[in-house]
Amino acid sequence: MRVRRDTAGGTGDDDEADIAFDSGVISLDSAISNASAGVTATTLGQFLNVGTVGGTTYTNPDSLTGTAIAYIPEWKDQSGNNANATQSVHSLQRRIHNGTTDADLQQSNGQPTLFASSGGGFEVSLPQLTTPFCSMVFDRNNNDFTTWTPRNSAWMALGDSSTSTTVTSTMGTLTAYKNGSQMTITTRAQFATDIGSDQLLFTHTTTQAQQASTWKFATYYTNNTAFNIKPSLQENIMWGTDQSDNRTGIESDINGFFGIY
Amino acid sequence: MATVYLPVEPQLGMTSAERAEAIDAEVWALRRPDSVRSPQDITRYYYPRITHPTTGQVAIVGDTEENVRIHPDVDLTKLLALLPEVPQAEKDGLVMFIDANRGGTVPFGQLIPSTSTQLTEVEAEAEGWFPDEPL
Numbered sequence: 001m002r003v004r005r006d007t008a009g010g011t012g013d014d015d016e017a018d019i020a021f022d023s024g025v026i027s028l029d030s031a032i033s034n035a036s037a038g039v040t041a042t043t044l045g046q047f048l049n050v051g052t053v054g055g056t057t058y059t060n061p062d063s064l065t066g067t068a069i070a071y072i073p074e075w076k077d078q079s080g081n082n083a084n085a086t087q088s089v090h091s092l093q094r095r096i097h098n099g100t101t102d103a104d105l106q107q108s109n110g111q112p113t114l115f116a117s118s119g120g121g122f123e124v125s126l127p128q129l130t131t132p133f134c135s136m137v138f139d140r141n142n143n144d145f146t147t148w149t150p151r152n153s154a155w156m157a158l159g160d161s162s163t164s165t166t167v168t169s170t171m172g173t174l175t176a177y178k179n180g181s182q183m184t185i186t187t188r189a190q191f192a193t194d195i196g197s198d199q200l201l202f203t204h205t206t207t208q209a210q211q212a213s214t215w216k217f218a219t220y221y222t223n224n225t226a227f228n229i230k231p232s233l234q235e236n237i238m239w240g241t242d243q244s245d246n247r248t249g250i251e252s253d254i255n256g257f258f259g260i261y
Numbered sequence: 262m263a264t265v266y267l268p269v270e271p272q273l274g275m276t277s278a279e280r281a282e283a284i285d286a287e288v289w290a291l292r293r294p295d296s297v298r299s300p301q302d303i304t305r306y307y308y309p310r311i312t313h314p315t316t317g318q319v320a321i322v323g324d325t326e327e328n329v330r331i332h333p334d335v336d337l338t339k340l341l342a343l344l345p346e347v348p349q350a351e352k353d354g355l356v357m358f359i360d361a362n363r364g365g366t367v368p369f370g371q372l373i374p375s376t377s378t379q380l381t382e383v384e385a386e387a388e389g390w391f392p393d394e395p396l
Contacts, residue, residue: 004304009330009366014293016302036299073303089306090289120309152314222391223309 001026001075002034004093005048005068012039012062014090016073019044026096026112028053028105038062044070051102069099072114075122075236085122085217085236092120092223094233106232108139109199111258113232120228121219131242132156132171133205135250137235137258138218139198145229147202148238149221150210157204158220158227159192167191172208175244177201179261180251199232201251201260205242234258263325266311266380266390267373268318272345280343281310281319287340288321288372291359292330313390320380320390325370333364347374 007013017035019026028045041047045058048068052058071093077083087093094114096105105112134148134156144160154170167185168174176183178194179201185191195202217236220227235254243250255261269281288307290298307329309322337359341352351374358367373379380388 002303009364013330014302014304016299016304034301036302037297071304086303088303089285089309090304091307092309093304222311 001096002073003032003044003047003096004071004073004090005064006071006099007064007066007068010065012064012068015039015047015062017041017047018076019047026105028056028058048097050097050104053102053104067099067101067103068097069095070097070105071095075114077124083124083126085124087120087122089120089223091118092219092225094120108232108234109258109260111234113234115232116218116228116230118225120223120225121217121233123214123216126213126215126238127240129210129238129240131205131207131240132210133203133239133241133243135201135203135235135237135254136217136233137199137201137254137260138229138233139200139231140195141197141230143230144192144227145195146218146220146227147204147229148215148217149219150215151213152221155221156206157191159188159195160227161192162188164188168206168208170208171210172206174204174206176204177247177251180248180255199234199258199260201254201258203247203251205244263370264382265323265325265370265373266320266382266385267323268313268320268378268380270318270346273343277317278310278312278319281321282306284340284343285310285321287343288329288369290339291335291372292332294332294334294336296334296336297332311390315389320385323369323373325368325373327369328366329369329372330366331359331362331364335359335363344374344376346376348376351375 002018004016015036017032019030019032022030030044032047040061049060049064050058075085094116106115146155146158148156156171218229218233269277271277285306310319312319
């Protein structure tokens with residue numbers, strides 16, 4: 001993914017850099033590359049000047065005056081299709097470090113997470129999806145939420161306080177699984193209640209093919225922050241065709257990594 | 262926080278959407294001007310924008326109380342060129358105000374031109390900017 005550091009107007013403010021996986025995860029030891037001019041840090045911990053975390057002291061080669069907050073303008077696609085998800089509006093970006101000195105990355109259940117204080121989701125360009133099939137790992141607060149929105153007036157799964165039975169819009173019929181178990185969907189309010197506020201693996205698919213377009217995920221299509229998934233987002237995989245036959249294997253792999261249930 | 266909706270008129274051969282995007286980018290440039298920005302930067306805009314569901318007009322959704330950081334190397338040339346409807350005297354005042362606050366902050370509300378329509382959330386809703394809430 002790509003990180004923007006916020007130094008409150010100090011040295012290095014709003015510089016960006018790509019960060020790499022460190023043994024399969026993002027960590028403060030992750031190497032950085034493709035950074036803004038003047039950046040000499042080589043790891044994420046140095047880039048943010050985090051201090052000492054887990055017995056490792058990160059030097060401050062960029063001479064920041066404090067620990068930077070880390071925001072995520074880009075979540076890079078790992079599929080090889082270059083479908084990178086971006087958020088180019090600074091005030092809508094999620095963060096992965098809250099700027100506290102000597103503190104690790106923000107985490108949920110021991111794994112790094114993209115936290116949304118008031119920010120939103122991401123946009124991504126996708127080809128035509130015959131039968132969109134998606135697995136996500138997130139936890140949310142008690143706000144309304146939506147998963148994917150492929151175009152105006154459409155959403156793939158939405159929960160709020162409404163008694164409406166329309167949980168999708170122009171997206172066909174929703175089939176959803178929470179932690180490997182199929183959900184019974186009646187109303188949007190019940191759906192939101194059933195999703196709960198703990199970390200979960202949420203898999204869903206619809207029957208409606210979608211044309212190529214810009215999709216948003218973890219936010220409503222208008223960028224309405226009331227419909228974000230809060231506070232964290234850890235995994236998001238979208239297939240263009242139905243993967244129901246592979247669902248249990250997919251969920252087993254993801255749960256094996258995150259240890260959700 | 263005081264949310265303000267700023268509908269942007271088509272001007273200079275640009276649609277409302279194009280001009281709103283350009284202005285939004287120049288608001289971000291107050292904080293991160295072209296001279297320090299990298300080509301790889303993903304972050305390009307300061308505020309979200311919304312599209313009116315029937316007219317197609319675009320509004321910048323700002324916060325009048327937010328303190329916008331002003332980079333010491335800020336260059337207002339592009340921003341001022343995007344505001345042909347603003348009287349020159351007001352532009353001159355904006356330049357002086359920004360120059361006096363290089364390296365500091367200014368409330369976004371004090372950057373909004375007098376010629377700009379400003380809508381509160383209630384006013385924006387009344388003018389039909391959000392009829393597309395979930396049905």
